[in-house]
Amino acid sequence: MINNNSFLTSNQNFSNFLFGLIIGAIGSALILFSQFSDFQIQFLQFKWLKNESVDLSKYSKNPNIFCWIMTTPKYHRERADHVEATWAPHCDKHLFMSTKKDNKLPIVNLSVPEGREFLWAKTKAAFKYIYDNIDISELEWFLKADDDTFVIQILSFILVLFFILWVNYLFVFIFHEIKKYLHASLGQTYPSGGAGYVLSRAALRKFVEIGLHGDKLCDSKEIYEDLEIGSCMRKLNISLIDSRDSKGKHRFIPVSPDNSLIKLPDDDYYNWVQSYSKFPYKSGPNCCSD
Incomplete structure (x- = not known):
């Protein structure tokens, strides 16, 4: 004979357990969403790469970041x-891209002419x-910076909030957004020079395989x-991410620390960046993310 009281008690306990399980799942999802939405993602799209498997055991809490720094021979000693x-050694791997070898630095000679008119050619090279010489399967993010850029380690904590285990399938381009452009065909915004930008591994692959080869x-x-990099990312349908907190x-930040913390009214470059930025800066302690 079944004891009705015991049966009802068991059902009630199971219902309480199930309810708690659902609430816990919702809470976890909200926590995850709150972290992910910190990037104010506008057009995030997930796409799957064909014929690729992922070994989840090899990933850690810290993202693997490859940094490459644009430089020129005359700035090897002064800047590079x-x-x-x-900061460069804090990247998991790093290289300087120049047009002349240097025994004191890990430099690649790209065999591209020097000059501002060749910066896009140098970037593509x-x-x-x-892509051709580095095992990118062991890396997750690719930071491009200039030799007068300073990067702090908090970047790795920012990137880890993007689902690191999914980076094989995530087409992402993170940058400081400029709202005006020189050619109407280039789209709505493009990255500012000087602040650097980050590509996910999938974005790098698509950039080289389709953007530079393929189509x-x-x-x-x-x-x-x-x-051109902003136009390229749009043509490849790679998500452009607002990098603010x-x-x-x-x-x-494409301006110097003194112009970030204390506005210098006679600085033409600062005024130019302010007038062109989609999201202008606030000078002073609130200029920059904590």
């Missing part, structure tokens, strides 16, 4: 040496070199790197 002595959507002969403070 200081980058090598400060650098990403192609990385050659990004193999233009233009000279403006910042405009949840309070609207900037993380990728």
